Amino acid sequence: DAGVIQSPRHEVTEMGQEVTLRCKPISGHNSLFWYRQTMMRGLELLIYFNNNVPIDDSGMPEDRFSAKMPNASFSTLKIQPSEPRDSAVYFCASTRTVNEQFFGPGTRLTVL
Amino acid sequence: GENVEQHPSTLSVQEGDSAVIKCTYSDSASNYFPWYKQELGKRPQLIIDIRSNVGEKKDQRIAVTLNKTAKHFSLHITETQPEDSAVYFCGSGGGADGLTFGKGTHLIIQP
Numbered sequence: 001d002a003g004v005i006q007s008p009r010h011e012v013t014e015m016g017q018e019v020t021l022r023c024k025p026i027s028g029h030n031s032l033f034w035y036r037q038t039m040m041r042g043l044e045l046l047i048y049f050n051n052n053v054p055i056d057d058s059g060m061p062e063d064r065f066s067a068k069m070p071n072a073s074f075s076t077l078k079i080q081p082s083e084p085r086d087s088a089v090y091f092c093a094s095t096r097t098v099n100e101q102f103f104g105p106g107t108r109l110t111v112l
Numbered sequence: 113g114e115n116v117e118q119h120p121s122t123l124s125v126q127e128g129d130s131a132v133i134k135c136t137y138s139d140s141a142s143n144y145f146p147w148y149k150q151e152l153g154k155r156p157q158l159i160i161d162i163r164s165n166v167g168e169k170k171d172q173r174i175a176v177t178l179n180k181t182a183k184h185f186s187l188h189i190t191e192t193q194p195e196d197s198a199v200y201f202c203g204s205g206g207g208a209d210g211l212t213f214g215k216g217t218h219l220i221i222q223p
Contacts, residue, residue: 045210
């Protein structure tokens with residue numbers, strides 16, 4: 001298995017632009033998580049899905065952020081419009097129920 | 113929501129010595145406590161985890177202890193080596209639920 005796949009690996013955009021981050025979980029995993037990592041705030045859980053259904057989105061910072069999981073093998077995290085304070089590394093992770101979360105390589109987002 | 117405190121934020125030890133990192137959590141319903149290691153520019157990777165029905169778990173040079181009454185758990189690394197240098201995160205959660213992480217400990221192994 002290739003592990004959790006994220007794209008793009010790096011994204012540089014200008015303030016106000018729409019950003020879409022993509023994640024493919026490990027095949028057979030039924031839970032998917034989006035995290036954001038910054039020096040100041042550490043690793044923060046944004047949202048997670050069980051069986052493609054959003055369970056808890058209380059970590060999503062504001063309405064500019066949205067996430068979808070249209071099927072078991074794909075999820076997106078969208079920021080519209082993006083702001084400089086959104087600059088961070090965004091990780092996607094997946095797991096089978098009650099087991100280790102496997103992290104993807106992350107997307108480093110820079111908003112100018 | 114869950115709150116996880118992790119200490120220290122930076123820990124420097126001599127190669128061969130032991131390192132201990134401590135975490136406390138607030139949600140008494142939490143039952144899963146993993147530790148992740150993150151090397152510079154890499155993804156977090158699980159190194160050991162413990163569930164609430166166990167007080168201690170060992171895997172070669174690393175061990176984790178859990179005190180559910182006091183709501184704290186610790187990571188112990190013995191005979192530290194240069195490759196142990198990294199940032200370590202503790203997590204707390206309910207298994208398949210999202211994890212709440214501590215702010216991380218930067219472990220530096222001095223040669």
